Amino acid sequence: MLNIQSLISQKESESLDLKREFHKNNAELLHDILCLSNSFCEGNRFIVFGIANDKTVHGVENDPNKKTNADLHDFLRQIHLSKIPQIDLTFYQVDGHEIGLLQIMNAPKKPYFIRKDFQVGKTVVRAGVVYTRLSDTNIPRNETAPEDHVEIMWKERFGLLKARAVSLEVDFPVKLGDTRERVLEALGKPNITGRNIEQYFSEGIEVSYDQHFDTVDGLIVYPLPTGTAFEGTVFGIKLGDSFAKVKEAVGRPSHWGLAYENSSIAVWEIEDKLLVAEFWRSSNDKTTLLSSQQLGTVKSISYCNRKSFVGYNAxxxxxxxxxxxxxxxxxxxxxxxxxxxxxxxxxxxxxxxxxxxxxxxxxxxxxxxxxxxxxxxxxxxxxxxxxxxxxxxxxxxxxxxxxxxxxxxxxxxxx
Structure with missing residues (x-):
């Protein structure tokens, strides 16, 4: 059963959009529904009406634009949609106020788009354009979803996006289980040495060692302060890839998490190892300025033993x-x-x-x-x-x- 209190306590994301009130403009409502329907995330998606971005509960009991479940279904049937997303609007009592929860079911029918322009006043949702949501931000109405996202949507719709066995292809110059001497031979002297961690600026690699056996138990790549970034691939993915590209390379992740204030992680279990990809997202207070090209792209990649300290974070x-x-x-x-x-x-x-x-x-x-x-x-x-x-x-x-x-x-x- 859906826990409404747990849901509304979360911050906005690829799957959650908070609204202080119902939309006054149905073109804006349609845009929000399309963005969430096409969002790359696991599970269903939600629009909560009656709660502001700062989590203040305002309620919709007196909202003149309040809609019913039947209203929304009638509205979507009247729009020239490629496919009609399955939705459900339910009302809850929270802190003495009525809250509306619109649930948009996840289904392999993407991309959702309209076949005829829909306009209310000066607000236009364009025909043939695929909108989506990156992190907690909708693609603007005058833009379109990244090309690789759209490609994955079509593959998912036609059953071409199949689960695939992950080949053990890692471009690291060292591998899990290597001794410290072998790493020194391959990478030279580290630039920074810490507690069971070594950083190599020239390679853009961080190496983690097992605290008992002094062998490599984790490998991490991310852009270093020097500007150096690992240029290889890890299981077919590389820094800067979109989630769509990562999903195509290694399939759906087994787990999701936040991990850091401006990033989220996806975890894949590969035999007895873990593959962890960290993705950029906007910070809660919006102080982290990211371009639309950065949002939802790979910030770092880790490959480690389950018992590695690197894996413990995930x-x-x-x-x-x-x-x-x-x-x-x-x-x-x-x-x-x-x-x-x-x-x-x-x-x-x-x-x-x-x-x-x-x-x-x-x-x-x-x-x-x-x-x-x-x-x-x-x-x-x-x-x-x-x-x-x-x-x-x-x-x-x-x-x-x-x-x-x-x-x-x-x-x-x-x-």
Whole structure:
């Protein structure tokens, strides 16, 4: 059953659009429905009426433009649509107000578009144009969806987008399991050496080492401060690729998460390894300025063993997203996971957050530190590899507060 409170506590995204009131202009309504219907995301999509972007509940009980489920179905039938998306409008009571929830079902009928221009006043939705939504932003009415997105939509509609076995093709000059000596031979001296991490600016690569065996257990590529970026491909994907291209190369991800304030992650399970792609998204306060070409494109790629600290970050991000949806995380060791100074239903889990990274835990495994933006609270997730291979979350506990998430890890180091 849909949890309306959990849904409206989330920030706007590829699948969620918040509206203070119902549309006054039906052309704008049609544009929003088309953008969400064609959005590249897993599951159904939602427009919530009666809640502002800042989460203030206004309600629609007195909205003169309020519509019913029948109104919306009649409206879509009158439009010259290529395909009519399946929708459902339901009303809920939230904080004493009536809230409208329009659910748009995900289906392999994309791309949705209109065959005849639809105009109300000066607002025009153009015929034959494929609109979509990138992160939390709609493609403007005078633009069109990226060409590669449209290509994937047509392939999905005609059944040409099939699940494919991922070939183990990685352009890294080193591989998982290599010794530190082998990495030195292949890449030379690292530019930066940290706790089980080495950075190589000339290659645009970061290498993670197993803390016990001193062999490579994780490889990460992303644009470095020097401007250097890894130019190869990882399982057919590269930095800057759109989600459509990534999906075509490796199929649908098994999990999604947020991980950082201005990015989200997708995770693929490949044999006993993890492939993690991080995608740009706009920050909650809109201070991160991204072009429409950057939104939804690959920011970094990681390939690692499940028990790698690199993989632990993804594991925790997935767990937080499952907690948001009132789902017991698949990574919990048991339903009675240890919670210290924090409750599993705490509203803190609905905030934006930033994963600060993993550090060795005294009791084995690692602590993954997560700073929650609004409350400035730092939680530690104790991740432990069962049988030295299968990581699980054994406990979550509150470490303290941080006045600035950029130095949160340093602030709790001695706690």
């Amino acid at each position: 594991l925790v991000a997935i767990a937080i997203e499952q907690i948001k949806r009132a789902i017991t995380p698949t990574s919990f060791e048991s339903e009675n996971i240890v919670m210290m100074n924090i409750e599993i239903d705490s509203p803190i889990f609905n905030e934006d957050y930033e994963i600060l990274g993993a550090r060795p835990a005294l009791m084995g495994g690692a602590e993954v530190l997560v700073a929650f933006i609004e409350s400035k609270v730092v939680l530690a997730f104790w991740v432990y590899p069962l049988e030295w291979k299968y990581p699980v979350i054994r406990a979550i506990y509150k470490l303290g507060e941080a006045t600035d998430t950029s130095n949160a890890e340093a602030g709790i180091e001695g706690s």
